[in-house]
Amino acid sequence: MTWTHDTFDDPTWPIVVDGENSRREGDLKSALSAFSTAIAAFTDSTSDRVQVETYICRGVAHAQNGDEDHAISDYSAAIDLDPKRALAYFNRGCAYERVSQEDRAIEDFDRVIELRPDNPDAYIIRGGLLKRRGQLDEAQADFAMVRTINNDTNT
Numbered sequence: 302m303t304w305t306h307d308t309f310d311d312p313t314w315p316i317v318v319d320g321e322n323s324r325r326e327g328d329l330k331s332a333l334s335a336f337s338t339a340i341a342a343f344t345d346s347t348s349d350r351v352q353v354e355t356y357i358c359r360g361v362a363h364a365q366n367g368d369e370d371h372a373i374s375d376y377s378a379a380i381d382l383d384p385k386r387a388l389a390y391f392n393r394g395c396a397y398e399r400v401s402q403e404d405r406a407i408e409d410f411d412r413v414i415e416l417r418p419d420n421p422d423a424y425i426i427r428g429g430l431l432k433r434r435g436q437l438d439e440a441q442a443d444f445a446m447v448r449t450i451n452n453d454t455n456t
Contacts, residue, residue: 387416
């Protein structure tokens with residue numbers, strides 16, 4: 302998604318956009334600073350959508366910086382604000398996987414699939430986790446679903 306300073310009519314949004322631009326350029330220190338500044342400036346009138354996107358962005362920056370615990374915390378904050386935001390569950394599931402919390406990762410990928418059953422990446426990652434646990438039938442079912450999704454999108 303490409304955002305501009307005027308995507309949302311909120312005074313914190315330009316700070317978030319600047320942070321995301323810094324993150325994409327590899328300047329994680331500036332990105333984290335911008336996201337934290339925006340979060341500190343949230344008020345009661347800041348929309349949930351702006352808050353959710355900001356927490357997700359900061360979570361991604363934390364993950365890129367190797368700080369999975371803070372990434373998980375930010376994704377959880379986004380989920381608390383919007384329990385239907387599949388991207389927050391997806392990212393948190395990936396973070397849980399990286400810190401070897403496979404049960405929690407699988408729970409998050411279950412939720413992603415519930416919200417977005419057309420997301421092949423969730424099936425791929427969950428299938429890999431299930432395969433590692435020896436749940437081969439379930440893993441094969443996930444991998445078969447990826448083929449089905451990919452065939453449906455290629456026709």
